Amino acid sequence: MYLPVVGLEIHLQVKTNSKMFCRCASQYFESEPNTHVCPVCFGLPGALPVPNKEAFNKALKLAIALNCTINKETKFDRKNYFYPDLPKGYQISQYDQPIGENGFVEIEVMGDSRRIRIQRLHLEEDTAKSLHAENDDTLIDYNKSGVPLIEIVTYPDFESVEEVILFSKRLKQIVKYLDISDAEMQKGQMRFELNISVKPDSMPAGQLPDYKVEVKNIGSISVLEKVLNFEVQRQSELLDKAEKIKSQTRGLKGMSGETFFQRSKETADDYRYFPEPDIPPIHISDAQIQELANSIPELPHERKQRYMDVGLESEQADIFVDDRTKGDWFDELLKLDSQKELVKEAAKWVVGEISGRLEKLNKEIDQINLTQQDLLEIVQLLAQKKISGIGVKKLIEARLVEENNAKKSINDLVTELGLVQITDSSEVENFAKQAIEQNPKLVADFAKNPNVIKALVGQVMKLSQGKVNPRIAEEEIRKLLNN
Template identity: 40%
Template sequence: MFEVIIGLEVHVQLNTKSKLFCSCATSFGEEPNTNVCPTCLGLPGALPVLNKEAVHKAIMLGTALKSKINKKSVFNRKNYFYPDLPNGYQISQFEVPVVGLGELVIDFEDGTSKTIGVTRAHLENDAGKNIHAGSVSHVDLNRAGTPLLEIVSEPDMRTAEEAILYLKKLHSIVRYLGISDANMQEGSFRCDVNVSIRPKGDDKLYTRCEIKNMNSFKFIEKAIKYEVNRHIEAWEDGIHDTEIVQETRLFDPEKGETRSMRGKEDAADYRYFPDPDLLPLIITDEMMEKYSKIPELPDEKKQRFVNDFGIKEYDASVITASLETANFFDEMMKEGISGKNAATWLTVELPARFTEGMTLENSPVDAKKLAGVVKAIEDGTISGKAAKEVLDYLMKNPDSEIDAVIDELGLKQVSDDGAILKIIDGILAANEDKVEQYKGGKDKLFGFFVGQTMKASKGSANPQKVNELLKQRLG
């Protein structure tokens, strides 16, 4: 039996308006090589100037991860050569990063949790982008110098599930803090996965492989599972020491497998040394007080939803996983409806009606209108079944008023005792034999009377009233 060892390095592109060491814009999708200057082009004599807002965002994340914030940190040159790295080195942090040891708690569906250690989070500038077209390669340096925050975990994860839970939780925290749009498709939240295995009970760390630049939770999970199986098969075949080498690999989504890119460097290969163009970064007490103020995080919001609105912990976890969903729920609750009902209609009924490309952000039905549908159920205006028809109509006609839709579709629920009793009396008179059987102890017939009453009212009778009045009539 083997134990899997997983560590993650997550690169978060910070949403500053300018780059980390110059004033060039960080906007996405511009014409190639237009957001550049002598500094991010690596031209001789151009000196870097640190972006203060990037430091602010790094400290916010450190605070959220309960990390040690180093009052003095150092920028280093990480030396390597690649066409998209104009300086011939990356400005990063190594031994003394701005954010030190911290932690992140992941929650499992069974209610248990696990704490994953965070080694550090350090600032660095991004490289440019190589664009390959047939036999020709181009370099776009618009991205060169964009501020990144690299969050390095301890090798505390043991399964692909734990790794994905960690990444989703971190992604959620980053979005809540507002320090990045964390758009995985655009590469502003991407991950390097380090995987190794060892026999259970063995404390030694064996050769690890790094799977580079992953930007999809689905593919990350598949890549980890494939790589773990590759390591186990090599070990069982007795070729682990020769087959598993320290290397960087990439994941091929079409084939569902990883393959070798290049040998993996050690820290010594990068020849880190302090950047002589940058002074140490000093975090003053005043900066700490200002920068460590953060908004309500997912765990805090989850607890508030459970305590204030009485929803289940699992439902609260689902809702707070996304900032947009959590904000939508908060807006719904301003209408004074049941938290349990709001959670169901937000997480089940509304998404079930989304077409391709539709999200809460562009949903035709906003929070107030969805809450209005729920309120119509709770005050007895319509039944739950009728509410689904109302929501279907609103998805196509979002400007319509709920009351008008209910009237137009003839869905208003009958709650008048006299009207319902008239229907019930007719049903009981037509089924005297079954009434006798019910009174004789055949309790299951109660459902028959409810069904017949609802059928006779064409679904418009208030089910709760029907139950109450039937019990009165049947004694």
């Protein structure tokens, strides 16, 4: 058996008005190629870069939120390499004094908390985009060149594919909560780079294999998962055959997760970093750190814990953490009532029936007529057995679909829609008697097959127009049939 050893690098485009070192607009999605450009992001000689304060503060805020140690003296450096998408011949990045170091992110794996350590977080500029035309020409669009980019590097702490995926989703939630990036992967706003090797499960914890395989430019969490699974299997099979795996960079074959050999990587790349001479070092004050720390809202893991504390299931809590509109709506409900049983029941209906209907209506939960007070009244009626589960669905439907019902009270709707349940056992008994009399064949079948009780309960529901509690109906039928 082999265990994966994985480290991640994540690139995030920072949500800002202008680019990292010039005034060009940074929101270039669907713009004509090479329209968001100037001498600075073209890298023309003599152009002077000026750091974007908003991008800097957002990177600093994220470093604080990810529990990093902040380097109060930080600076930009030139990372020298040539590529057609990098016309200057260097990228302005940060080398030995990144904004943040030694942070961590907590994830929950099978109910346990795991800490994934962050090695560093720094700020840099994005490169341009190469487009390969059909006639073998390569075209370059410089709109992306110079867009602010945060790079986060983890330690090789991941020990399973699941952990990598949970971490990636959590990080995406955090940057969205902090409004640092929209992290829309289909727009390239969040990208992954992977280092992966596998080791025999006999190798002591903390010990790393003597090779690693690098896969760059992974643009979605689902592809990331496929690549991880592919590489774990590929490398395990090689080790089974006693083959030695060399450190290498592998490319992606489309979206399948399959990878192919690109080049071997025996030594670390030498980028000849040196301090960026056009940008003076930056000093971060304690007051600045404190101010940003104070502006950090409740983070996803804190929010999840709060929902778990009021009794929600982990999967329900995850939905409210991930969909903030739903989470905010539910928080208003929690302000009205904190009785665990009611709140849990309400959560169940939001996650199930209401979410399903919203999807069909293509609406958000804050755009409907059902209020938090309504839902609490509804689940209270259900708890008192005054209405059935079917009744709950009809009330939700009445509020969501029919606009003219918006002003009626829940109690009026219950009466109007005839949803009051019959709980009086003599009344239920009457319906049960009728069902038995009218269905001799079902009664005969029931003697042979106990499952037929469901059909008899169905008959009672039909006779009572759905107003009988099915459990009570079943009890009465069994009583009458001496079963």
